[in-house]
Amino acid sequence: MRYFPVFIDAEHIDALVVGAGEVASRKCELLMKTAANVSVVAPDICSTVQSYADANHITVAKRKFCNGDLVGKNMVFVATDDPKVNQHVHDLAVASNIFVNVVDNTPLCKFITPSIVDRDPIVIAMSSGGVAPV
Numbered sequence: 001m002r003y004f005p006v007f008i009d010a011e012h013i014d015a016l017v018v019g020a021g022e023v024a025s026r027k028c029e030l031l032m033k034t035a036a037n038v039s040v041v042a043p044d045i046c047s048t049v050q051s052y053a054d055a056n057h058i059t060v061a062k063r064k065f066c067n068g069d070l071v072g073k074n075m076v077f078v079a080t081d082d083p084k085v086n087q088h089v090h091d092l093a094v095a096s097n098i099f100v101n102v103v104d105n106t107p108l109c110k111f112i113t114p115s116i117v118d119r120d121p122i123v124i125a126m127s128s129g130g131v132a133p134v
Contacts, residue, residue, distance in 0.1 A: 003112055004125060010034030017058075017067050018089050019079035021043040023103055025052070027077040032057050032115065033087040038123055041069050042080070065089060070096055075111075 009030045014038035018077050020042035028049060038058040040049060053060040053072045059071070063087060063107055071074065076098055090108045093100035102108035114125035 003063050005114075005127070006127075007123075010036040013037065015039070015077070016041065016073045017077045017079060018042065018069070018085070019077075019081075019103075020049040020060065021079065021081070022046055022048065023113050024077070024079035025049045027079060027103065027113075028052055028058055031077075033118070036075075037111075039069075039073075041065050057124040060078060067092055070098060073098055075099045075101075077103060078108075081112065 013034065015031050015036050015038050015109065017027050017038065017040045020040050024040065024042070025046055025048040028040065029037060032052065039061070040053070040058055041061040041063065043062065043064050044061060051062065053057045057115055060115065070092055076093050077091065078086050080086055086102045086105065090100050090102050094110065099111045099112065106112065112119065112127065114127040117124040
């Protein structure tokens with residue numbers, strides 16, 4: 001088993017999402033179901049992510065990623081369409097011992113998110129090791 005299955009107390013998650021397109025919005029939506037503190041940084045913000053910010057569910061910085069954006073974070077999702085940015089954020093996160101997930105790029109993931117069946121209070125998480133089960 002390569003990936004260790006675990007549920008993390010989200011009250012202690014300070015998450016950063018790099019990118020703000022529809023893929024990033026799905027990561028925000030998942031994080032918003034928890035008590036995690038969620039920040040987003042991206043030069044362009046899709047309407048879904050903007051609506052989350054407008055409702056004060058997340059904070060958004062409308063600009064390019066800066067190395068200092070990782071300060072104080074313990075989890076980061078990278079969801080940009082720029083491989084250089086994805087690699088750069090990954091490398092910085094790994095060097096800082098921050099859990100990092102580069103969406104749709106399993107080799108650059110230090111954690112993966114499972115498929116989830118949410119029937120609160122029952123949550124079932126299933127993993128195919130980062131390979132889409134479809």
